[in-house]
Amino acid sequence: MIGKERTERAEGTERMQKAGKRGRAWAVALAAVVRKEVRQTLRDRRVMFLLIVAPLLQTVILGYAVDFDFENVPTLVVDLDRTATSRMHARRLLADHTLQRQPGGASVTTATAELRSGKAAAAIVLPPGLERDVLAERPAEVQVLLDGTDPNRAMVVASAAARYFGETAEDLLRERLARAHVPPPPVIRAEPRALYNPGLETAPFMMPGVMTMLLVITTTIVTAMGLSREREMGTLEQVLVTPIPPLVLLLGKMTPPLVIGCFDVFLVLTAGVWLFGVPVSGPPAVLAAGTLLYLVCTLGIGLLISSVSKTQQQSFLAGFLFIMPAILLSGVMTPVQAMPAWLRMVTYVNPVRYFIEVLRGNLLKGAGFADLWWRLGALGMIGVIILFVATMRLRKRMA
Amino acid sequence: MNAIEAQELTRDFGATRALDGLSFAVPRGQLFGLVGADGAGKTTAIRALAGLIALDGGRALVAGRDVASGGSLVRESLGLVPQQSSLYPDLSVAENLRFFARLFCLPKQDFRERSARLLGITRLEPFAGRRADALSGGMYKKLALACALLHRPEVLLLDEPTVGVDPVSRRELWALLHEFVAEGMTVLLSTPYMDEAERCHRVALVHEGRLLLEGEPGALLDDFARSPACRQTAPSFETLFLARLEQADRERERGDA
Ligand SMILES: Nc1ncnc2c1ncn2[C@@H]1O[C@H](COP(=O)(O)OP(=O)(O)OP(=O)(O)O)[C@@H](O)[C@H]1O
Numbered sequence: 001m002i003g004k005e006r007t008e009r010a011e012g013t014e015r016m017q018k019a020g021k022r023g024r025a026w027a028v029a030l031a032a033v034v035r036k037e038v039r040q041t042l043r044d045r046r047v048m049f050l051l052i053v054a055p056l057l058q059t060v061i062l063g064y065a066v067d068f069d070f071e072n073v074p075t076l077v078v079d080l081d082r083t084a085t086s087r088m089h090a091r092r093l094l095a096d097h098t099l100q101r102q103p104g105g106a107s108v109t110t111a112t113a114e115l116r117s118g119k120a121a122a123a124i125v126l127p128p129g130l131e132r133d134v135l136a137e138r139p140a141e142v143q144v145l146l147d148g149t150d151p152n153r154a155m156v157v158a159s160a161a162a163r164y165f166g167e168t169a170e171d172l173l174r175e176r177l178a179r180a181h182v183p184p185p186p187v188i189r190a191e192p193r194a195l196y197n198p199g200l201e202t203a204p205f206m207m208p209g210v211m212t213m214l215l216v217i218t219t220t221i222v223t224a225m226g227l228s229r230e231r232e233m234g235t236l237e238q239v240l241v242t243p244i245p246p247l248v249l250l251l252g253k254m255t256p257p258l259v260i261g262c263f264d265v266f267l268v269l270t271a272g273v274w275l276f277g278v279p280v281s282g283p284p285a286v287l288a289a290g291t292l293l294y295l296v297c298t299l300g301i302g303l304l305i306s307s308v309s310k311t312q313q314q315s316f317l318a319g320f321l322f323i324m325p326a327i328l329l330s331g332v333m334t335p336v337q338a339m340p341a342w343l344r345m346v347t348y349v350n351p352v353r354y355f356i357e358v359l360r361g362n363l364l365k366g367a368g369f370a371d372l373w374w375r376l377g378a379l380g381m382i383g384v385i386i387l388f389v390a391t392m393r394l395r396k397r398m399a
Numbered sequence: 400m401n402a403i404e405a406q407e408l409t410r411d412f413g414a415t416r417a418l419d420g421l422s423f424a425v426p427r428g429q430l431f432g433l434v435g436a437d438g439a440g441k442t443t444a445i446r447a448l449a450g451l452i453a454l455d456g457g458r459a460l461v462a463g464r465d466v467a468s469g470g471s472l473v474r475e476s477l478g479l480v481p482q483q484s485s486l487y488p489d490l491s492v493a494e495n496l497r498f499f500a501r502l503f504c505l506p507k508q509d510f511r512e513r514s515a516r517l518l519g520i521t522r523l524e525p526f527a528g529r530r531a532d533a534l535s536g537g538m539y540k541k542l543a544l545a546c547a548l549l550h551r552p553e554v555l556l557l558d559e560p561t562v563g564v565d566p567v568s569r570r571e572l573w574a575l576l577h578e579f580v581a582e583g584m585t586v587l588l589s590t591p592y593m594d595e596a597e598r599c600h601r602v603a604l605v606h607e608g609r610l611l612l613e614g615e616p617g618a619l620l621d622d623f624a625r626s627p628a629c630r631q632t633a634p635s636f637e638t639l640f641l642a643r644l645e646q647a648d649r650e651r652e653r654g655d656a
């Protein structure tokens with residue numbers, strides 16, 4: 001009895017020792033893969049550019065170039081009335097710099113041609129007899145011609161013109177009532193006050209978008225191409241004939257993109273705060289958790305892509321095929337609420353959507369775990385599922 | 400005991416049957432040559448023995464263990480030099496060696512001795528700092544060999560190790576292989592060069608995934624010299640193998656008709 005027990009215990013210890021030895025071997029191998037990956041990354045100038053310089057460039061360029069606060073929209077004034085009144089309206093309409101007068105616009109025909117050539121984006125047509133009609137208190141019609149190719153800009157011009165002439169009409173009405181000694185009717189005014197981003201500036205809104213897009217582009221493609229590269233070079237098979245399990249290779253290969261992804265977030269955030277005054281108002285722990293979970297998703301997608309493609313080129317293409325719709329269906333560009341219902345359904349499985357919401361909520365609105373927990377949970381769930389499927393597929397393909 | 404056993408290996412790639420019931424066995428401590436024309440199935444057989452591809456039929460055993468289920472135990476006893484490139488082109492000779500040593504979890508001291516010895520016998524010592532993609536074809540093959548030998552495998556699989564290697568290096572390589580075999584290693588190599596058959600303990604002629612001929616090179620030649628198919632007094636392996644391949648083609652044509 002005792003003898004049997006002793007051998008059982010001895011066998012148990014032996015098993016434990018074996019497992020410990022194997023664990024150590026895997027740790028050594030993992031460290032070797034990470035070290036090799038870092039060395040290769042540092043050695044490859046193109047990758048370094050893609051990972052460090054490109055994010056900075058994109059931040060700066062997008063921060064400065066993408067500006068939805070339309071100002072100085074080139075506008076033609078087609079003054080067919082040529083009176084003091086028409087000149088006054090033209091001047092006042094342009095006073096707040098939303099619209100900027102361009103030379104030209106002698107007639108409606110030339111204005112139309114100039115809109116087509118892109119010299120101007122809008123034309124305000126002040127009709128002949130405007131002054132006469134206003135003095136005679138007859139209705140007048142000011143035509144606003146718009147270049148509708150950019151709907152956002154067109155809307156800005158249209159509402160600026162509508163606002164101005166609405167106020168003018170109100171003033172005229174007040175004058176008329178005052179002359180008749182009738183008290184003016186009560187007015188209901190909307191008082192918009194933005195709680196977050198009070199200046200309604202584009203840059204703080206854009207910066208989370210830039211981060212989201214950068215991370216998905218760099219980490220997904222770098223991961224996908226990295227594994228395809230090993231396959232193309234034949235090194236994958238050489239690693240597979242060593243005793244380490246494929247999972248160790250995968251883990252090792254994912255470490256550098258993960259670190260670089262975190263670094264990129266830091267980089268872009270610093271640039272955003274410093275150059276564009278992006279607020280960092282929420283708890284950083286939420287930001288960190290969101291970034292990490294998001295990276296698990298993007299790396300998992302990278303692995304998944306490399307499990308269906310044979311070459312680096314295929315991986316690259318597949319990466320873009322995924323990234324484009326993922327970004328379009330995330331709310332980075334256009335609000336999710338504006339999408340048709342069936343597309344909105346797709347956004348629920350899109351990690352990009354959750355991350356942009358976490359970032360905007362956390363950075364701009366100061367939201368914490370209490371507000372964002374389910375989005376973080378969704379990110380984590382998507383990440384784990386994708387990673388699981390990808391490793392299963394790769395293991396099957398490698399074995 | 401056999402160090403390598405191929406039992407009825409069968410593998411299809413789509414409509415192509417790359418392996419068609421290929422069987423052979425290599426006793427421990429022997430140098431075994433797989434000879435065959437381009438597309439005969441040599442690479443597929445070696446990949447199957449290394450556990451890199453699944454088989455549609457048959458079994459591959461290395462060091463007494465089934466490759467499909469042996470896992471890391473089989474891989475520990477195996478060294479592979481594939482036909483195509485298998486090293487990191489952007490790492491140096493020394494870095495490639497160190498990386499693969501770590502995957503085999505070689506202790507530091509062990510690695511230092513082993514890599515010094517391998518760099519010495521492959522005469523890659525002066526190029527230790529050179530990137531793998533800057534090596535000549537022959538040097539590259541030798542580095543691949545060194546990487547496969549770091550962990551002292553019981554069984555070494557070499558896929559066309561002498562292709563693209565100059566005659567001097569080729570002779571050196573054969574000398575090295577014989578040294579390893581003398582130390583107890585089992586070596587299986589493939590070659591498209593018929594004349595290399597005589598340097599092996601045993602050879603097998605592979606054609607369309609099947610074994611056409613197998614035996615000791617000397618005995619095979621003697622048998623051939625005595626057979627009516629031989630029209631020379633001192634036939635070479637080339638004439639022997641070509642005669643056997645022609646015969647196989649004739650047999651197939653007859654079978655088709
Ligand atoms: N991955 C693959 N996909 C499709 N067909 C394959 C694949 N690998 C091998 N084959 C086919 O299997 C057959 C045997 O190929 P194999 O590479 O084993 O030949 P080989 O004897 O090594 O030839 P070589 O001397 O040219 O290297 C060939 O017809 C080849 O086209």
Ligand SMILES: [Mg+2]
Pocket residue numbers: 441442443482558559
């Ligand atoms: Mg081959």
